[in-house]
Amino acid sequence: MNKLEQLKTMTSVVADTGDIEAIKRYLPEDATTNPSLVYKAAQLDQYRPLINESAAWAKTQSGDVLENTLDMVSVKLGIEILKIVPGYVSTEVDARLSFDTIATINKARRLISLYEDAGIERNRILIKIASTWEGIQAAKVLEEEGITCNLTLLFNIAQAIACAQSNITLISPFVGRILDWYKKAEGVDSYPGMQDPGVMSVTRIYQYFKTHGYDTIVMGASFRNTDEIECLSGCDKLTISPDLLNSLNEDSGTLTQALNANNQSNETKWEELTESQFRWHLNQDPMATEKLAEGIRNFTKDLISLEQLLSSEYLSEKESN
Template identity: 65%
Template sequence: MNKLEQLKQRSLVVADTGDIEAIRRYQPQDATTNPSLLYKAAQLPQYEQHVKDALSWAEKNGGDVINQASMKLAVAIGCEILQLVPGVVSTEVDARLSFDTRASIEYARKLIAMYQQAGIDRERVLIKLASTWEGIAAAAVLEQEGIHCNLTLLFSQCQAVACAEAGVTLISPFVGRILDWYKASTGRDDYTAQDDPGVVSVTSIYEYYKSRGYPTIVMGASFRNTGEIEALAGCDKLTISPQLLQELQDDEGELAAGLNSDIVSLPAPNTQLQEPEFRYQLNADAMATEKLAEGIRNFVADQMKLEELLQKAR
């Protein structure tokens, strides 16, 4: 077996792309999208009709046409993806709402309603939210309503702890972006898969969850190389770009050992992480603070590019 086939025996593989052809080629369990991926997808010829249909629907629906069209496009691409994957698709709440709990909840409810109108059961959709305090608070409400959430832009233990305590379905702790920060801040460029700061972070979160019995799924994300992926083999899920999926598929070697599945059980904390302590711990982690803010800014920028594209297509 090639390494991708071996990996699929140990972790559920998720395609980190909105490219239908890539999903068809690598046959992942799930797929995840974000504004950056949707912006790229919307520029491809095969999505031209989706763009037209989204705009036509939004113009008939009333309200903010471009905002409505961007939501409809995200759902349309999500529906197409769900024809190819047996599992779930993740669709993101507008990153401009990352610090507005109420607005994030309303946006998520609209996305789920659109999916249901398209004949997709809510169990097949994960709503993506940034792992701000407000995003996690929104997820806690949505999970109580049976709307499952994927908390993204997660870089620290305090974010992971808050998500588990909020009953979040899945988290996407980032690997490569953590490595990027450490390379830039230390000047070191010789990290191995074993001492890669992103791998170390996700391993710590995974072991924390499993040792305390939290059901929240850990999905490693944002990989820079296949060594990081192999080091996290055995993680609940791994979301991987088409380029790295291809590298794994082309490699006939033996997959590295990956995560240790023999984890000692420990009691869960007696008290939950409160907002002041969450904010203090996040602020104390320069990497997590900077990468969270940067990630939100980048998603907002790509959302605005998508909206400009839709505006030109009207």
């Protein structure tokens, strides 16, 4: 077996893309999307019919036409992905709502209702929300309603533990973006395998969850190279870009499982985190503070670019006529 095939025996492999053809090629268990990936997909000709259908539907609805179009594009893309993957698809809430608990809840309910109107059961969908305090509180409410969530832009153990304490279905701790920060901060080009700061972060979270009996799924995300992936083989899930899936697919070497649920953490179980404690722990971690803020800004930037694309090519008067 190649390394991708070996990895699938240890870990649930998830495709980090909105590209339908790539998902068909690598046959992952689940797929994740975000505003950046949806924006890339929207620029491909193969998705024009999907976007035209979304725009036509949005014009028949009450409320903001652009917002309705954006919601339906995300849902229709998710539906296409669900025709291929047997598990979840993650659909992201507007990053501009990252500090608004009520608005995040309402947007998530709206997305789930659109999926359900299309005949998709909510247990196939993960609503993707940034791991801010407000986002975690929104996800806690949604989980109680049977709306499963994926907490993303997660860089810090306090974020992870707050999610686990709130019984969130899945978290996406980032690997590559942590590596990026430390390479720049410490002026180094690379770190040996298991000493990669992103790998170390996810390993710590995974072992803590398993040791203390949390059911929250740990899905490593944001990889820069296949070494990071191999160092986290055995993690519950790993979401991987098409380029790195291809590299693993072409590698015939032997893959040894790195993480094991039986490996115990020596970390004492944390008490229930309050909002002030959460914010203090995040404040004390400059990497997590900076990368969380940067991630929200970048997702927002791509979301605005997507809105501009929809407005100019699908919702303009010229297009309507």
